């Protein structure tokens with residue numbers, strides 16, 4: 001078992017993620033850029049696989065949630081209406097001695113520098129987190145636009161178009177996944193706090209009287225997602241209720257995961273009242289687009305919103321921390337000299353690559369490619385022909401591939417391959433004709 005709470009665990013994880021092409025710093029050739037991360041050939045499929053589980057669970061498996069994919073740059077007035085331009089800021093403090101900058105609310109003692117212990121600090125100053133750009137040929141105030149700071153605002157703005165197009169009646173939800181950008185003062189803990197990250201958000205529009213029932217409903221659904229779909233143990237998750245609520249909200253709660261660096265938020269479930277739609281009605285002067293008609297009361301009204309909002313990169317980081325493992329004893333079974341093996345025990349549904357095809361000799365390449373072609377129809381596959389078979393198993397363990405399939409010279413005779421299970425390391429002979437059935441049955 002790995003000690004994920006040892007002080008050097010995060011360094012180990014970051015190094016492994018780079019070595020195996022899972023996640024590494026963006027623009028490394030130029031010294032990197034703080035708060036930006038690239039997902040490599042073994043990280044991009046992990047992030048996509050997790051996103052896919054969310055989309056299926058939140059959109060495809062439900063009749064009352066519609067999907068959306070809006071632009072990253074939207075009309076700048078949206079961010080005025082949402083309050084982001086005026087209020088989306090953190091307090092920051094600079095140390096006059098070591099020149100480091102900190103988010104004041106995260107400092108243990110706002111009068112002492114957490115880096116060098118100096119008390120020579122600047123007064124806290126407001127720092128807006130929106131990232132700016134320009135649209136059009138002139139770089140001036142009039143052409144300023146913003147990269148979205150959360151994916152939900154375009155959902156509110158598109159509410160009526162989606163409602164009319166789908167003929168949905170409240171209660172119903174609109175969901176989207178995509179990039180969000182925040183000019184964080186202190187990006188830290190690997191990808192946990194980044195400046196560019198992915199969000200997965202769902203806004204559920206309902207009658208105000210029913211909104212707390214829906215809040216409870218979504219709270220349970222989201223807990224189930226983490227425990228049942230992603231297999232995260234319940235004792236590594238907890239609820240954190242917000243003590244201070246926005247004036248329009250009836251409730252807000254976070255789901256936190258016990259990361260190696262402490263409890264950290266992965267998702268917020270928020271009662272947003274009628275705040276967002278009311279603000280967009282006011283700022284766009286298109287009130288009718290923010291209202292629905294109540295047949296019984298014969299009047300239009302702005303629906304109340306319950307939101308579920310999570311960060312995909314934080315969920316990936318949670319999966320990496322949660323499924324990282326090391327073992328020593330079994331390694332010897334496969335005749336390796338190394339006494340350690342590092343393994344990500346990802347569940348099959350989110351494993352970046354699900355089955356690796358390993359020919360025992362380059363002479364078997366043609367046959368092994370045929371086997372991979374068969375498996376590719378249903379699974380994310382990998383092909384590895386270099387190094388001893390033991391080393392190749394280790395490489396697959398380190399990226400969390402649940403199964404390896406070895407093509408050997410017997411394959412030419414018996415039209416079967418050897419399947420090896422990542423966790424038990426047990427090996428079984430499987431006829432090629434039954435391969436897909438064999439693995440589909442396992443999931």
Ligand code: GAP
Pocket residue numbers: 149150151152182184191192193194195197199201265266267268307309310311312313314
């Ligand atoms: N629409 C509501 C909203 O954006 P939030 O609590 O600011 O709420 C929701 O963000 C989720 O987005 C968080 O729970 C977290 O998982 C993720 N998130 C927020 N800031 C992030 C950052 N700087 N880096 C990575 N993920 C972040």
